[in-house]
Amino acid sequence: MLYDWPRAAAFGRVIPKNKIYEHAGANTALKDLFVREVDQIVWSHKLAPETINLAATKSVAEIQVFRILQRESAVNQDVLRAIDRAIPFPLIFEMEHGGRIKLAAAYKRPSESDSSRWVLGDYFESDWLLENAFRAALPVALDMGTLYELLLSPLIEGQSVRLMPGMAEALQAPFIAAATMEPVPLEARIAHAEAIKAKTREVERIKARLAREKQFNKRVAINAELRAAKQELERLGGPSPTSLR
Structure with missing residues (x-):
């Protein structure tokens, strides 16, 4: 499922790869992955109290949507993890390649021992869809934390089908x-x-x-x-x- 991100939340800023390198402490191998697999990184939308009128929660003040224009059909998860490490908010990725698009995200939460650090889980992905596929409205939520859960839930459930037939059930x-x-x-x-x-x-x-x-x-x-x-x-x-x- 793709989402029709609210116009008020549009950000549209291209992020230079070297900025990600600096914040993520990228080594040569990681930089090579970015060069080989990623064409462009766009900070697409900023879902925040002032843009979508939902209250922040302790663990989710904002949700950022990043669009990754891929050079290849697959992107190493180390690339996504580096971007996640560089941005101190939960992220939802829109991955684009060859006229198709899919969502990807890892559950991201502040560390219990150090609120300035973030804990990342495994990445979950949707199936590829045509770039012009129908986009649904954002799920109805009372606050940013609930919205984040509602955005992640379909990815968690949908990933099961990609693992193995019958896994969803x-x-x-x-x-x-x-x-x-x-x-x-x-x-x-x-x-x-x-x-x-x-x-x-x-x-x-x-x-x-x-x-x-x-x-x-x-x-x-x-x-x-x-x-x-x-x-x-x-x-x-x-x-x-x-x-x-």
């Missing part, structure tokens, strides 16, 4: 029973999604080791490890073991 399953009770906090949903992603990657790594191993006794041990990882993934609500064969 699996991610939602643990929360269906609670639908008529207290809402599940965003951080809990993100932690659950990240746990499934991590365990899915672990299963894939074990499968790769199994495929390379030729000795029978070692294959037996790796198979046991694989079964345990699949069982843990199933417990988390991930894909059934048969879908990971």
Whole structure:
């Protein structure tokens, strides 16, 4: 889903890459990624109390929308993480390439031990859409914190489909029973999604080791490890073991 960002929130400022380098402490390898993968960085919109008439919260004073014009079909997440580190507000990225566009974001919150530092989670992305695809109005929210949660939620749920067929239902399953009770906090949903992603990657790594191993006794041990990882993934609500064969 794309959003029709309010006109009053339009910012439209091109951000020089060297400014990101300075604030993010970029090394040579990271600079090379920017040069190779990113054509332009535009600070597109500023969602703030004075632009969209929503009250700030302790953790979300503003939300910035950055448009990334890509040179290549994919951008390394280290690039997004560097931009996030350089900007002291939650960010929503609009990634553009070849007439298509998608959203990307990581849950970003102030550190509990040092409010001047920010904690970043995994990145979640939408599917690619045509650049002229329909844009929905911003979700109805009472404050900036709620708006941020509502903007992130579709990315968290939609990312599951990209991980593996059937993942969307699996991610939602643990929360269906609670639908008529207290809402599940965003951080809990993100932690659950990240746990499934991590365990899915672990299963894939074990499968790769199994495929390379030729000795029978070692294959037996790796198979046991694989079964345990699949069982843990199933417990988390991930894909059934048969879908990971």
